Amino acid sequence: MSDPTAGEIGNVISTAGLTKRYGRVTAVDDVDLQVPAGARFGLLGPNGSGKTTLVRMLLGLVHPTSGSVELLGRAIPRHAATVLPRVGALVEGPAAWPLLSGRANLRLLDAAGRRGRRRDRRARVEDALQHVGLGGVDRRPVRAYSLGMRQRLGIAAALLRRPELLLLDEPTNGLDPRGIGEMRELLVALNEGGTTVVLSSHLLTEVEALCTRVGVMDAGRLVLTEDLDALRVPTGRVLLRTPDPAAVVGLLDGQVVERNGQMVVVRDGDPAALNARLVAAGIRVTELAEQRRTLEQVVLGLTGPGSDRVDGRGS
Amino acid sequence: MIAVELRLMLRRRRVWLCWALLCALPALVAVLLATTRLAPAPGQGPAFLSAVVSNGQLFPAAALALVLPVFLPITVAVVAGDAIAGEASTGMLRYLLVRPVGRLRLLVAKLVSVAAFVLLAVLLVTLTSYVVGVAAFGFGPGASLGGAGGITSLSGAVISPAELAARTAAVVGYLALCMLALGAIGLFFSTLTDSPLAAALGVLAVVVTSAALLPLDAAAAVRFYLPTTHWLAWIDLYRAPILWTAVRQGAEVQVSYVLVAFGAAWANFATKDITS
Numbered sequence: 126m127s128d129p130t131a132g133e134i135g136n137v138i139s140t141a142g143l144t145k146r147y148g149r150v151t152a153v154d155d156v157d158l159q160v161p162a163g164a165r166f167g168l169l170g171p172n173g174s175g176k177t178t179l180v181r182m183l184l185g186l187v188h189p190t191s192g193s194v195e196l197l198g199r200a201i202p203r204h205a206a207t208v209l210p211r212v213g214a215l216v217e218g219p220a221a222w223p224l225l226s227g228r229a230n231l232r233l234l235d236a237a238g239r240r241g242r243r244r245d246r247r248a249r250v251e252d253a254l255q256h257v258g259l260g261g262v263d264r265r266p267v268r269a270y271s272l273g274m275r276q277r278l279g280i281a282a283a284l285l286r287r288p289e290l291l292l293l294d295e296p297t298n299g300l301d302p303r304g305i306g307e308m309r310e311l312l313v314a315l316n317e318g319g320t321t322v323v324l325s326s327h328l329l330t331e332v333e334a335l336c337t338r339v340g341v342m343d344a345g346r347l348v349l350t351e352d353l354d355a356l357r358v359p360t361g362r363v364l365l366r367t368p369d370p371a372a373v374v375g376l377l378d379g380q381v382v383e384r385n386g387q388m389v390v391v392r393d394g395d396p397a398a399l400n401a402r403l404v405a406a407g408i409r410v411t412e413l414a415e416q417r418r419t420l421e422q423v424v425l426g427l428t429g430p431g432s433d434r435v436d437g438r439g440s
Numbered sequence: 441m442i443a444v445e446l447r448l449m450l451r452r453r454r455v456w457l458c459w460a461l462l463c464a465l466p467a468l469v470a471v472l473l474a475t476t477r478l479a480p481a482p483g484q485g486p487a488f489l490s491a492v493v494s495n496g497q498l499f500p501a502a503a504l505a506l507v508l509p510v511f512l513p514i515t516v517a518v519v520a521g522d523a524i525a526g527e528a529s530t531g532m533l534r535y536l537l538v539r540p541v542g543r544l545r546l547l548v549a550k551l552v553s554v555a556a557f558v559l560l561a562v563l564l565v566t567l568t569s570y571v572v573g574v575a576a577f578g579f580g581p582g583a584s585l586g587g588a589g590g591i592t593s594l595s596g597a598v599i600s601p602a603e604l605a606a607r608t609a610a611v612v613g614y615l616a617l618c619m620l621a622l623g624a625i626g627l628f629f630s631t632l633t634d635s636p637l638a639a640a641l642g643v644l645a646v647v648v649t650s651a652a653l654l655p656l657d658a659a660a661a662v663r664f665y666l667p668t669t670h671w672l673a674w675i676d677l678y679r680a681p682i683l684w685t686a687v688r689q690g691a692e693v694q695v696s697y698v699l700v701a702f703g704a705a706w707a708n709f710a711t712k713d714i715t716s
Contacts, residue, residue, distance in 0.1 A: 184538045186714040209540035216538070220531025224451065237444045238539035282535065 136195075137162045137290050137321045138183060143192035145178050152178040154345035155192070160323055160338075165316050167332035167353075168325040169424050170342030173432025176325045177217055179342070180292055184214055197290060210238060213288035215296055219279020223268040227259060227278045230267060235285050253281040258307060272299035280308070284315075291315065293324040297331055309335050333420045343428035357417045363396045365389045366412035367403075376406050387411070441541050445549040446556060454522070455557060458515035462561055463568040465511060466503030470569070474576035487675055492577060497601065499573020500566045500608055501678060504615060507565055508671060513647045516619045519557050520626025521639030523550040524709065528634040528716035543709055547627070551702060554623035559616045566612055597680035607682070611674045614687060618671050621697035622647065625667070628705040634716045664689075667697055 138160040145153040153175040160166045168176050181187040183194055185202035194201040196208045221230045231250040236243075254260050257277040267275065276299045283291060296312070297305045312335060316322050326332050332339060333353065341349040366387050367373055373389050374381050383390040393399045396415045403410055430436075449455055469489075473479055479493040480486075488502035524547075527533040536546060599607070625646055629639040650668040653659040663669055670690025676683040 181534075181714070184534075185540075186534055186537060188711060188713060205540055206542060209538055212538070214535075214538050216534050218531070220535055222448065222532060223530065224453070233444050233448065234535065234539060237441050237536055237541050 135162050136160060137197055138323065139195040139198075140179075140183075141193050143179070143182060143194060144190050145175075145182060145187060146190045151345050153182065153189075156342075156345075156347045158340060158347055158350065160321065162321055163316070163319065164321055164323075164338050165312070165336045166321070166323045167336035167339040168323060168342065169329065169332060169339055169420075170325075171428050171431030172327075174342040174428065175345040176342055177294060180214075180216055180294055180325065183292065184209065184212070184216065186216070206239075210286055211288055212290045212292060213283030213286065214292040215279050215283050216292070216294050218295070218298065219275045219282070221267040221270075221275065221278060221282075224266050226264045227262050227267055227270065227274070227281075228254065228264075230278065231282060231285060234282055238286070249285055253284045256284055256311060257281045258304075273301065273304055276300055277304075280311075288320065290321045291323065293322070295326055296324055297326065297328065305331065329420045329424060339420070341424055341427050348427050349423075353420070356420065356423050359394070360416045360418055361392060361394050362416040363391045363393050363399055364412070364414045364416050365391055365399075365403075365410065367408060367410050369408050372406070372408050373403065376403070376408065390416070441545050441549040442552050445553045449519075449553045449557060455519060458519065458557075459561055459564050462507050462511060462515060462565050466499070466506055466565060466569040467572045469503075469506060470499060470572045470576045487672075488678075492573060494577070495579065496573035496575070496577030497570070497579060497604060499577065500569045501611070503565050503569030503573075504562070504611065504674075508615065509651075512561065512565075512615075512619060513622055514644065515561060516554075516558055516622045517626055517640040517643035517647070518636075520554045520623040521630050521641075521643055522636040523554060523627050523639075524630040524705075525633050525636040525639045526630075528714075529636060531716065533716055534714050537714060544706060547631075547702070547706055547709060550627055550630075551624065554627060555616070555620050558619035558623055559612075562612045562616045562619065566608060599678075599680060607677050611677050614674045614677070614691065615671075617691060617694045617698075618667075621667060621694040621701070624698045624701035624705070628701045628708070631705045631709040631712065665693060667694075670694065 136159045138158060140156055140158045143153060143156040143158070144151065156175075156179060158179070168179070170176050178187060182189050183196060183201065185194075185205040188202065197211055199208050201208060221227070222233070225233070228250060231253060232246060235246050235249060251260070254262060257280050259274065259277050259281060262274075267278065270278065276296070280293070280296060283293065291312070293312075297308055300308060309331070312322050312324070322335075324332070324335070336353055338350070338352050339356065340347055362382065365373065367389065368387060370384055370387055370389050373391075374384060377391055377393075380392050381389055382392050391399065396413060400410065400413050403413075470492075473489075473493060477493065479490050481490060484490070486502060487505040488498050489505070492499050492502045524533065527536060537543065541549075622643060626639060626643040629642040630636070632642075633639055647668060650666040653666060654663065654668060659666075670686065670693055673686035673690040676686050
């Protein structure tokens with residue numbers, strides 16, 4: 126923490142032993158999280174696993190019970206005033222002053238922070254609105270906005286100061302499939318421009334499509350941080366679709382794990398060799414693919430039920 | 441942040457509604473008095489009201505006496521209670537703090553906006569009631585002797601219009617300070633909760649408690665320090681010569697309230713976990 130160059134080596138987020146207790150409840154438990162600069166990092170975990178509390182501590186909104194946080198190489202909350210202008214955040218859903226228009230909201234929010242030059246304000250606001258697809262938004266108050274528009278406005282607010290780090294909690298909440306696609310493109314484009322993107326989401330397919338690295342939280346603990354490619358290792362099985370399933374079972378007896386209509390699951394580590402063998406035997410193959418673990422399997426294997434599930438004693 | 445805060449305040453409908461209602465009550469009383477000519481007898485009813493019928497220039501003083509006990513404190517409670525808790529309930533508090541707006545800076549901006557609200561409230565009541573008073577009751581008996589006539593002070597001596605204006609300005613300042621003390625208490629309550637309503641009710645509880653203890657002999661020991669004790673000291677500013685003692689003591693107590701309440705708000709808010 127005393128080393129001023131620590132942040133330049135490459136971690137935009139670095140926590141050590143980060144813990145937050147509310148009375149007897151431990152919301153975040155001894156978390157050591159490192160997010161390298163330039164990453165697209167997905168934070169996963171069931172409801173109540175401590176993701177939001179962790180994000181709030183990163184931003185200095187909640188004070189840790191113990192442990193430390195460094196953002197862009199500087200301690201939080203002590204250096205919040207110099208670090209936070211370089212960070213954009215969406216925490217637990219967007220918010221706005223309901224009686225003002227989206228544009229007026231962004232202008233006032235921009236004026237509230239320091240170091241926003243007044244001369245560029247209009248351009249900054251229009252730019253952020255343009256980015257999230259609200260460029261032509263009228264003077265209606267935010268009160269009248271749809272959920273998706275509010276979500277876009279919240280992301281625009283996070284983008285106002287062209288941050289080096291984006292911390293987004295459920296950024297695609299309330300967006301339709303097209304909106305989700307747009308948001309993914311936007312985040313990838315920003316990331317390629319050098320912005321580190323950290324997002325938390327329940328939509329595992331969304332994280333799978335966007336992120337390069339994931340962290341999984343369960344009951345306050347960070348139980349895994351890993352590159353996505355490393356998680357999605359082959360399972361040693363091959364998925365096979367064929368009009369002649371009986372012939373496959375005859376040829377590969379013992380290797381067949383499961384047969385369901387035209388689908389056959391074969392235990393085999395080498396799909397190419399398997400394919401050659403089937404073709405040599407004259408068996409027609411419609412589809413052949415290596416089975417990989419999905420993120421969903423990884424996450425569900427690591428985590429317990431969310432805090433929103435309350436089972437009775439009998440179950 | 442202060443400029444942003446003031447702009448936000450001026451765009452709240454609630455604020456304009458408070459001001460409109462504060463100005464409407466004295467106007468209503470003026471209309472009733474002007475049409476019925478049934479002023480309360482001297483020494484009865486709200487202060488100054490009996491004298492108003494003969495000289496409309498005194499109406500601002502009567503109007504302030506009308507709104508001071510209940511109406512004005514309620515509006516201050518509503519606006520000050522909304523300061524931090526209102527941002528928390530819309531979720532804007534977290535976005536302001538990560539902008540970042542320093543927590544102390546946010547509190548100062550909120551206090552300044554509450555101060556602007558109370559000052560404008562007292563000022564608007566004074567100005568509108570002057571216009572309404574003069575329109576309804578005229579300038580008084582001295583008017584025929586060349587322009588606006590002087591008015592008779594509570595002590596019997598005549599006060600010139602210029603002198604009256606100066607004294608009224610002092611009254612506006614004093615009452616704004618009293619209301620600011622209440623506003624600072626509201627700001628403190630507003631940091632304790634995420635519900636603007638709870639904070640506003642807390643302020644009203646303070647006012648009601650203080651008003652209830654005021655006449656009790658058993659509470660004599662603390663009477664001097666109650667927030668509402670000195671609210672009526674401004675009446676002394678209309679005496680000739682002015683009795684400064686009560687006004688000065690009152691100002692000291694109110695300034696202490698502002699300092700203590702703001703300090704408490706800062707102590708609570710500086711390290712508070714923002715979970716709204």
